[in-house]
Amino acid sequence: MTPKKFMLVNRKAPYGTIYALESLEVVLITAAFEQDVSVVFVDDGVYQLKKGMQTKAIATKNFSPTYRALEDYDIDKLYVEAESLAARGLSADDLVAPVKVVDSAALAELMEQQDVVLSF
Amino acid sequence: MLHILNKSPLEKSTLDTVLRLAKSGALLLIEDGVYAATRGSAAEPKLREAMGRVAVYALMPDLQARGVADRLIEGVATVDYEGFVDLVVEHPNCQSWL
Numbered sequence: 001m002t003p004k005k006f007m008l009v010n011r012k013a014p015y016g017t018i019y020a021l022e023s024l025e026v027v028l029i030t031a032a033f034e035q036d037v038s039v040v041f042v043d044d045g046v047y048q049l050k051k052g053m054q055t056k057a058i059a060t061k062n063f064s065p066t067y068r069a070l071e072d073y074d075i076d077k078l079y080v081e082a083e084s085l086a087a088r089g090l091s092a093d094d095l096v097a098p099v100k101v102v103d104s105a106a107l108a109e110l111m112e113q114q115d116v117v118l119s120f
Numbered sequence: 121m122l123h124i125l126n127k128s129p130l131e132k133s134t135l136d137t138v139l140r141l142a143k144s145g146a147l148l149l150i151e152d153g154v155y156a157a158t159r160g161s162a163a164e165p166k167l168r169e170a171m172g173r174v175a176v177y178a179l180m181p182d183l184q185a186r187g188v189a190d191r192l193i194e195g196v197a198t199v200d201y202e203g204f205v206d207l208v209v210e211h212p213n214c215q216s217w218l
Contacts, residue, residue, distance in 0.1 A: 011137065011218065019218070043137055083140065108143040112121055117215040 004115040006030050007038045010045035012120065014064070015055070020048045021063055023120035031073040038077040038110065039070070041099070045120075046084045049095040067097040081107050122207055122214035123174075126151035129163035134217050139170045146175040148199070148207055154182045158191040171195050179204060 008027055012019040023039075030037045041049060048064065055062040070078070078099040085091060085101065092101050102110070111117060123142050126149075129135040135156050138147065147170065149157050156163040157178040167176060180198040183189040192198065199207065208214055 009215070011134075042141070043133070104140045105143075108141045111141060111215070112143060112145075112213075114213055117121075117213060119216055119218040 003034060003036045005036045005038070005113060007040060007111060007114040007117045009040045009042060009111075009117060009119050010048055011043040013044040013047040014053075015058065015060055019120045020045070023118075024063060024066055026118065026120075027070065027075060028073065031070075031075050034074075037075050038079060038114070039075065040079045040081070040107065040110075042081045042084050042107070044084075044088075046080055046088060046090060046095075049080065049097060049099065050090070051094055051096050064096050070097070079107060079110065121145040122211035123147045124214060124216045125149055125153040125156070127217070128152040129156040129161065129166075135163055135166065138217055139166055139174075142170065142174050144173055145211060146177060146207060148177045148179065148204065149196075150179040150182055150204070154178045154186060154188065157183070157193050157196045158188045159193055160191070164193055167193060167196075177203075177207065 008023050010023050014020040027037060027039055049067060053062045053064050078097055080099045080101050082101050082103045122145060123138050125134060125138055127134045155161055156167055176196045177199050178196050180200050
């Protein structure tokens with residue numbers, strides 16, 4: 001079967017809701033089925049990649065190191081929208097994983113090329 | 121691409137993001153998203169600006185349910201559930217924004 005182009009669009013901050021973790025599960029599932037996966041971080045979704053999370057005191061697992069491990073699953077297409085980073089006073093240096101920072105026009109272009117787009 | 125949006129533009133900023141990332145294709149407003157298609161709402165100027173590059177639709181049953189079917193911004197097309205399905209079929213891909 002020809003792999004499909006999947007894009008997962010993350011727009012929620014990591015711990016207030018379950019979306020970020022659920023998205024990560026789906027990323028790993030699509031990778032297991034050897035699909036062409038892009039993972040995108042827009043709006044508050046960029047907070048999922050913030051360095052230095054310490055979640056012990058909220059009794060929640062810090063899943064941010066997993067983004068760094070995605071490369072081992074052949075997922076190396078991580079995109080962050082430049083406008084979303086800027087609006088939050090962040091830069092690529094603040095993020096746990098190597099990502100491509102792209103502007104909204106470039107991201108829109110990428111989105112058009114996908115077979116399946118899933119929102120989280 | 122067909123972008124499907126179900127959030128009120130006054131409660132969530134999702135509409136702004138969709139309009140920033142929708143290059144072309146269509147935007148279908150459903151559920152609370154239909155408020156963006158009503159005259160006089162704060163979202164009207166943004167929506168009008170986007171209508172140059174994106175075809176905007178609103179789901180009639182959701183407009184009717186909210187009592188705003190008579191306040192539709194000119195140039196926004198309405199669809200019923202069958203029209204919704206047609207839009208999904210007509211576009212190569214779609215995204216249901218959360």
